[in-house]
Amino acid sequence: MENKAATEQEVAREAADWWTRLRETAPSAETLARWESWMARDERHARAFDQLNALGEWLCVASTSQRQELLDEFAPRVTWARRRPYALAVAATLVLAMLGWWGARFVGGRGMPAQHYASAVGQDRDIRLPDGTDIALGADSSLTARYGRGRRRIDLAAGEAYFTVVHDRSRPFVVDAGSLRIEDLGTAFNVRRTGQRVSVAVTQGRVRVSSSTAADGQLELEAGQRAEYDPRSGMVRVSHLAAQRATAWRHHQLEFVDEPLSMVIANVNRYSRHPVQLADPQLGQLMFTGTVNTTNIDGWIGALPHVFPLQVSRFADHVVLSSAAH
Amino acid sequence: MEDPDHRAPADAAAQPGHAEQVAALYREHHGVLVAFLQCRLNSRADAQEIAQEVYVKLLAMSGMEHIDSPRAFLFRMATNLSVDYLRKRAVRSNQPHEPQDEDWQATPLPEQHAWAMQQWKRVQIALRELPAKTSRAFVLHVVEGRDFATVAREMKLSERMVRYHVSHALAHCWERCFAPEVS
Structure with missing residues (x-):
């Protein structure tokens, strides 16, 4: 029994080897002749080769989003790996940065008091902020808006929100959601936070995303792109997501x-x-x-x-x- | 009505027996020719179409006496046609493609997806079991459709190593999707 399985595997390996050779730009006549006789030698050879062909075809006719999923997982464009030794240092830097920001706020700031917004289960809610920025808040979600003179800051505590931001370069618009910070660069974008898992999708313009657990910096996302932070791996994964899918929850x-x-x-x-x-x-x-x-x-x-x-x-x-x- | 340019394949001024010779070539190699083309094009339907085109071209020739190995000639023609075909397909897929955004709206019920999802999961699991380089090379070449040279450049590997990774990943996926259960 075990022997038979082993030879099946060998056949598959040989078939896979031929399969890749035949996909070269111009396989030689000799390669093709040897392959043809290999195909004829044993019916299992031809069967395994056909199965590989079926597998290849099936991977290519799959939906765009399924194929994108494989590309995102196995050939991602940008990833940040969490580097544990740096995590503390980054956290410390972040604390200092926040102290600095709070300090500045107390010294010079006379912004709007913090506003808290929440929605009930099953109820989406639309919010218009004083600067004209619109927030569509998903059901059972909550956020706090703190508008300072130099910065507009949103803290998404839970759930989902779609931001259509009135861009103001002198007063950056920043959303904090768990470990991710999203800064508007002229934009509409969606943020979903489920516990510590955060997903950001841009529907217009661009945003800058940074992570408090990643040592090396930040990335920019443009319309049609999404970044997802997975708290288990500490990784941020970038993928494609059509604008209307990102905000499909509104419908x-x-x-x-x-x-x-x-x-x-x-x-x-x-x-x-x-x-x-x-x-x-x-x-x-x-x-x-x-x-x-x-x-x-x-x-x-x-x-x-x-x-x-x-x-x-x-x-x-x-x-x-x-x-x-x- | 005399048509000076009349070269219809059936009664072309071909050597006697040319059509028979082509037919014999067809019978002997058709199965492998389609398998070869499917391997290169990832589509059985396209492979059959191109194979058909190869025979039409062969029939249109005046004869094959000057050809050393008709079999090698057959495959060379198929190779060239498949290269042209892939190039055209690449151009088409670079053009903006509206319906892609629509397909999510027509998503069928989950149960209709169950089998396909299961197979998909098997491939995902298989790829997760492999070294990162191996699954990366496979996905770039097979799913994204980049040729070996491009993948090699992107991964800073030799083309031979890329082929090795792709072939290794493919055999592993085969095992997860098709290997007979041994119990």
Whole structure:
């Protein structure tokens, strides 16, 4: 049994070797002749080669977003790795910077007092700030606006918000969300914060994103790009996200691309009359890609057992997802 | 009506037996020719189309006496046509592509995706099991469609090493997606 498996693997390795050679710009006549006789020698050869062809074709006809997902994970354009030895130093720098800022505020500042905004479960909310900046606040979200003379600062404590900023170079507009800081460079952008996980997507113009846990600096995002901070890895990942997908939540669509189910549930719960709970923390690790219509959360929950090994139990005021019984 | 430029393949002034010779070549090599083209083009349908084009061109020739190895000639033609085809496709994909943004709106129900998602997960898992360089080379070449030379430049590796990584990753994905379960 084991022998047979080993030879199957060998066949696959040979087939893969031929497959890559045949994709050179101009494989030699000799290579092609040897390949052709290899194909004829054993039917398993031809079968394995056809399967590789099918795999290659299937990777190429997949949707743009799925292919982008693979590119983002395995061939990312920009990543920051958390470097632990530096983390403390950076934190210290940050504390100093903040002290400096507070100091300046107390000495010269006479800005607007801090304003707190929050929205209820299932209720989006529109906010207009004194400078004309618009914030669309997602359901069950909260933020604090502090407008100083030299700087406009937003602290997103939880949830999601879409900012359409009136740009003012002399008075930067900065959003802090967990470990990420987003600075407006003439912009509309969306920020979603789920616990310490933060996602920033730009729909117009550009923003500058920096991370308090990454030692080396900052990056600029432009319209159509998204940066995601994953607290488990301490990495910021940059990917593409079409503008209308980033703000799809404003039209009752929550969009997720390869996110842990626990994060998806946390966001769905911002819109759910009956909170969804995960009975088994392992379920939270399952990765989900797809769209949840917030006007039909029940329908989405009903479809989950088709995709994931879980079962749904509905109670009067909440829903429990647990591992499917075998 | 005499048409001086009349070179329709069927009754071209070809050597007698030319069409038969082409037909024999077709029978003998058609399967591998399509496999070869599919490997280069990532599309079975396109591969069949180009294979067809190869035969039409062969039939239109006056004869193959001057050709040492008709088989090698067949593959050389297929290689050239596939290179042209890829170039055209690259130009097309560089043009702005509106419908891409639309496809999320037509997202089917999750259950219709279940199988495809499972296979997709298998590839993802397979790639995660590999060294970063190996999966990177694979994704750049197969998913993004860059040729070996471009990947080599980007990764600062030799083309031979890039081919090695791609082939290694491919075999590993095959194992996760197709290998018979041994129990």
